[in-house]
Amino acid sequence: MPPSRRFAKHFETPYLAREAVYPNDRSPARRLRVGYVSPDFRNHCQALFMRPLLKSHDHEAVKVYCYSSASTPDNVTQELKGYADIWRDVHKLDDDELAAQIREDRIDILVDLTMHMSTARPLLFARRPAPVQVAWLAYPGTTGLSSIGYRFTDSWLDPLGDTAADARYSEKSIRLADTFWCYEPLNGDIEPGPLPADSAGHITFGCLNNPCKLTDHTFGLWAEVLRAVPDSRLKLLLGHGGAREAVRGKFAALGIDPARLDFLEYQQREQYLRTYCEIDLVLDTFPYNGHTTSLDALWMGVPVATAIGKTPAARAGYSLLSNLGLSELAAANEQGFIETAVALSLNRPRLRELRAELRQRMRDSALMDGARFARAIEHGFVTAWKDWLATA
Incomplete structure (x- = not known):
């Protein structure tokens, strides 16, 4: 059994017995409330990818919430904060408290940006505070958690029709149109120079x-x-x-x-x-x-x-x-x-x-291309939302 599945078996299972009730508006075509959860909204490599996405979101399509567990916010934190509709500093909240806040915010889609990397919060997601939960960005793999229903990938990483590949994930794969990554260098003024x-x-x-x-x-x-x-x-x-x-x-x-x-x-x-x-x-x-x-x-x-x-x-x-x-x-x-x-x-x-x-x-x-990537991510959110509505 892969380590992520072993983790889920030992630590996630007790939370799955709890009933999850969602009062969210179930309209299929409305502005979705999307929450991003991360300890790395700061001077961290994650910012190379979150910056182009956050600043390119269509705020008529999604209302962006960021739940930041960064214990040492910096200038990058402040910049990213400016791109969110709602920014919550949650580093002092435990998983129960944060889950309650997310439910109160009526988040439709909650995105795990850290998965099993350092200072991740997998047991927050095990509490299922949002009806649709998605894994993305930390690495193109799996969380092993049944409480996270979807993962974003691309067709280069996970070729279409490769059923053996899809079987290795606990989540359902949603392939983004072009790429898993959208990048900004942040230090963009350094020239390559000669060979x-x-x-x-x-x-x-x-x-x-x-x-x-x-x-x-x-x-x-x-x-x-x-x-x-x-x-x-x-x-x-x-x-x-x-x-x-x-x-x-x-x-x-x-x-x-x-x-x-x-x-x-x-x-x-x-x-x-x-x-x-x-x-x-x-x-x-x-x-x-x-x-x-x-x-x-x-x-x-x-x-x-x-x-x-x-x-x-x-x-x-x-x-x-x-x-x-x-x-x-x-x-x-x-x-x-x-x-x-x-x-x-x-x-x-x-x-x-x-x-x-x-x-x-x-x-x-x-x-x-931040705008192109944001449209692909938003399309992925709509796909996951409609899929959940069809099975809820």
Whole structure:
């Protein structure tokens, strides 16, 4: 049994015996009350995605409530607050108190933005304070909770007609028209700069993902790429300590000189984005792809080489690249990933071309079209609402 289902079995089940009664107006075509719940309405990567959505909502279609559990609000909190119809600071409320507030607000659709990530509130959703509950944004997976009826995804992450894929979720999947993500960089004034290889004299691969995504299998694939591209280097985000020595040892065992590895400390966002000015090509992680980091790389003019996996987390790179018209960088398998990464790294003219055009590709795509994305989300809300009305 997957961990999310085990969690639900042990912790959600007691709440399901409680009767849930909703006095909400059941008109199928009216302004819906939508509530977003998150501890991360602040200077956090979630803001890269909530900002374009919140500022683009059609307030004639939805009345937007934000329930913020951010214990240390900041300037980003204040900006996001300005986009909501109703903003509630709820970090001092326990789950029972917050559920009562949501019922009092008569929320029609409650959106879980955190799922099982840090400081999430899954047992708030187990209390079923809203008739329709949706999981989105934290990651393209499942909560395992039967109290959350729907999840948003896209057809790149979860292909239409893939019944085996749909069976892995406790929620019903609603596929957004284009993309699971809509992105704003926040630090938008940092330019990509020229191709680093032109001044360095060698190719620099990079991966600035969370180190928890670094697996021995990924290292094996990367080692094949490094072996095929002489004098190339690899930049990794990894703090000082035993982890660096462990990674050096793993690459040495794979026949790669550890001196070809460059490690970076954790950085503030501006400096982190500038680091992409030192990277020619990002190598994705497997089986859990980069999500936000891949979008950051693409914004900074750095292409991402990936492979198409079997789960949504392993198809994130494919989804992002497909929205940019660059699906050729998403190989059908891992051997194809190696070949794609090697071929692109040896094609300096193509790397220069991509570095010059990727930012505009991003701006022109659904990945940065807030209004288009908001309409897709709102359509998803209407779909879920009508579905619930038909079964309530």
